[in-house]
Amino acid sequence: MTLAIEHLSKQFVKNGEEPVESLVDISIEVNDEEFICILGPSGCGKTTLLRIIAGLDHPTSGSVRIDGLVIDRPNRKLGMIFQDYSLYPWRTVVENIAFGLELQDVPKEQRSATIGKYLEMTGLSEFGNSYPYELSGGMRQRVAVVRALAIDPTVLLMDEPFGALDAQTRNKLQHDLLDIWGKTRKTILFVTHSVDEAVFLADRIVVLTPRPGRICEIIPIDQSRPRDRTGVEFAKVRRYVLDMINQPKWTIQ
Amino acid sequence: MKTIRVMVIALVAVAIVLLTAGCTQPAVKSGNASVNILYSKGVGPLPMLLATNQIDGYIAWQPFVAVAAESRIGKVLTYSGDLPPTGMWKDHPCCALFVRDDFMAKNPDIVNAISALTIASTDYMNAHQSESGELVADWIAGKGNLTYGNVTVSSIAVVHSALPTVKYTTDPSPSWINGTTKFVSTQIDLGYITANIKNATPEQRAAMIFNFGPYQAARKMVDDKKVVTPAKLNKQFAIGYLNGDMHSASLIVAVKKYQYFNDTYGVALVPRDPTQSKPEICDLVVNGQKVAEVKLIGGDAGPQVTQLAATDTVQMGYIGTPPELAAIDKGIPIKILHPLNTEGSGVVVAAGAPVSDWPSFIAWAQQRSAEGKPLTMANPGKGSIQDVMLKFALKESGITIKEPS
């Protein structure tokens, strides 16, 4: 599986005003089973980039291709988890997870088996019949991930999924995510503005400049996981990235 | 708690406003004695308005005169035939049968048949008053009892007491035609007739208003007991009448005694559901053949029925002459065929009013006017026969009519 983002640019045009450049010439080659973090300050267009990759928006120029197929509309191969989880409040946990399977008319027994498997994987087996409002933020996040996984996408797109959580929950969920990633061997594109998070999770970090978002650098991280947040290696990479971000010539527009 | 206190104050304030709402005085007018006119929507509210002292009296068609008397809410001042000027209103026209011009042109035999049925029914009523009273009471009130406070009256008793005051006749005699002409002048006087009839010569008026052809044909058919079978009409047509009105009794008796009229004259309005106290759908059956489906539609007052005639919702109607005249004046394409009854209305005043006849009533009106509390008299609707007659009588007696503002 290759996910190729080629010379992708995005301009927003509002009626009668100057066009606003959001993304300029983004090119990334994502390899199979890679964990990529897209890192950048607010407003740099990283969410826009993720939405375009998902097929929810169109680029002004350039393209997104998965295994050679151009992505210009939502595609089941690319699952997405939104910042606010977007669980359906009128459906139970099981019914939420079943959503994508229902759409494909998967028969009931098969659905139950798949759902059961994912519930176990994320430790949510006891909460199958609960509604989203009964769950904590961390639990809802897990349901969102599993809902996306249930239809077996090749790529998972995640838009700052842990942004709304406290540090402890976040750390735990980062662990859990790596765990799931290890078990399911998906390719993950993970958007964040937290350097720590990116260094902890990613195989490669794509650093974007403030608006208009350009690729500043793509930083590979060769450390084995789980990474020690307090370790020297970790700190070194973190320092490198932070320095890049804090360059005085970058002004937030 | 503060909220409860606020609520209580609000409730008390509302109560005070409601209780004092009726206590405002109209402005005092010096000079000519005047009487306030109140237009009701039909006769229904009239007894209630009288009993709650919102009016001092009313004029209405039977049986609502008898209702007031029987239940002791009010007393009869005078019947309509005796209204001043003396002798003018004797045998005054009341209700008449009308038909739309286009319906008449296309279905003359049906119109004749209905006319014949009406004539036969009227003859029957005059020969069988008591039975007719029961049938009418069944139609207009389900033979039920009317409860007015502590008094309960049977609708049958009310109708029986009212019947003698209604003169059922279908003959368009010269005196009847004369009476209708008087109505035209009165309505012109009052400003109800302002257009077509007003601007026509007397000869033109007769042609605009009347069509006695059906009567002549129908009278002969009834006398011979032979009715011409009309061609079948595939569309339903409708006949309007007045709710709670005894003047359309000929229609009521015709429907109720359908078997008799079918057997005796070969023409009948056969109700689809004879068990209903006032059937809505009937079949016009002539000489054993179903000729048309007929819908009977009750309206609250004459003008409402003529409005239905204007939109071709009804094609024939049993209503008062003045509304028919006003409709013709405004260009609604109908003609009057023949009378249904004469007289049959009356003036009722409050039970405790210091009056016994018309002169004492006028005296009372003058006295109350002088006190700055003019009488309020109600009628079933602007332009109705009762409205016309009362206003004319009051004007004749030197009273100024005060319209509602």
Added chain:
Amino acid sequence: MGFMKRGGSHEGLLHPHMFLKVILPLGIIIGWEIIAILLNNEFILPKLESVFAVLLSPTADILGYGNLISNAFTSLERVIFGFLIAAGLAIPLGISMARSAYMHDFFDSTMQLLRPIPPLAWVPLALAWFKIGLASMVFIIALGAFFPILLNTLDGVKSVKRNWIESAEILGANHRQVMLKVVLPGAAPTIWTGLRVGFGIAWMCVVAAEMMPGTNSGLGYLIMSSYNWGQVQVIIAGMIVIGLIGIGFDYLFKVIDRRSFSWRVLER
């Protein structure tokens, strides 16, 4: 969902909340009887006995106008008919207006113009267009129910989160599936409220609709005909029946709301 807390569902007749709820109606009934006796005028305020006499014989014919029960059923039939027509028109229109800017712009000004006109004002036109009969009555009733349902549908569909729809699209939903599995369930609680309000208004229009000439059944007809004969106790009995049926249906709507849409209240 046992943990759901709702105020007011207290058990026990002697509980202070129960007392508060009952005291005003009781007060009204007692006050009524006292005033009726003092006034001694059945036209202004019939005594309770007169009204109860009517209510307690719901199958007795009233002055040839039918009995309470059959007239109540007739009115209900008409209202339900008009209500369903209104819902059948308003819900699809609301959904399309909410989802398409073109549809919204196309219909919006007309809807705004028509909305403030009370259904009663349409009676003469209804009679002229639909003639006397069920159609004109249903027209008036449907008019009453239409706008609350339309507005709530618009509102409900607009409130469906874009992310919900996009999640569905990403999971592979086509347009029809998005409509059925996301938009409708998401908008359902608001639409339901619109239906509840719309039904209430439709029920209020019954008397207006049944005042039209040519009507010969229904609670509104019974009330107006009793008015004709000054039988105020029948009028009040009819009003009470109308009120009770209105409450009954409102309660039904609320119960279903609680059971199916409680998730809305507790959404974060």
